[in-house]
Amino acid sequence: MSLNSVSPLQIAVLGGARIGSAFAFHLVRDGHHDVTLIARPNSARLAQLQRDRGVITTAGDHAAMTVADMLDERAPYDLLLVTALRHQIAPLLPALRRRAARSIQFMFKTFEPERLQQSVDLAR
Numbered sequence: 001m002s003l004n005s006v007s008p009l010q011i012a013v014l015g016g017a018r019i020g021s022a023f024a025f026h027l028v029r030d031g032h033h034d035v036t037l038i039a040r041p042n043s044a045r046l047a048q049l050q051r052d053r054g055v056i057t058t059a060g061d062h063a064a065m066t067v068a069d070m071l072d073e074r075a076p077y078d079l080l081l082v083t084a085l086r087h088q089i090a091p092l093l094p095a096l097r098r099r100a101a102r103s104i105q106f107m108f109k110t111f112e113p114e115r116l117q118q119s120v121d122l123a124r
Contacts, residue, residue, distance in 0.1 A: 008033045012101065014071060014092070015083030016045050019107065023081055025055040028063035036077075041069040077101040 008031070013024045016039025024037040037055070039046035046069055049055065054064040071080075073095055080101040084092065089106075096104060 009078040010034050010036075010076065011079045011081065012036045012038060012071060012075065012077045013081045013083060014038045015081075015085075015088075016040070016043075016049055016067075017083070020081070020083035021049075021055045023083060023107070024065055025057065025061075025063045028054070028065050029061070034066075035063075036066040036068055036072075036075070038068045038071055071095055071099065073098045074100055078103065080104045081107055083107045 011027055011033050013020045013027070013035060016024075016037050020037065020039075024035045027033045027035050037049060039049055046067070049067040052062070054062060054067065056062045071092075077100070080096070080099060080103070082089070082092070082096070082104060
């Protein structure tokens, strides 16, 4: 099976700062996936992402994607990447548990994996 015959994944990236934006950019540009980038409501970053309709690199490269200010818990994402900072995770856990995503990946260095697994559902 060639890469061109693989269907794009529906991916949500929770966290629109540098790390989340970098992941979202490459998932769109290199992976050709359908990405929703979720940034903090009412933030300057959200306004910029909405204005740009995605991520623009310092070199001027653009990756178009859906930009949102909250996670759609009903959306059947194939993957949810959480790139928010550690101290921002606790308030997000109830929504992450209710989400319809098939898989969740936390993308930060210091965390408590067992607590997070129990918080969002061990099976996923």
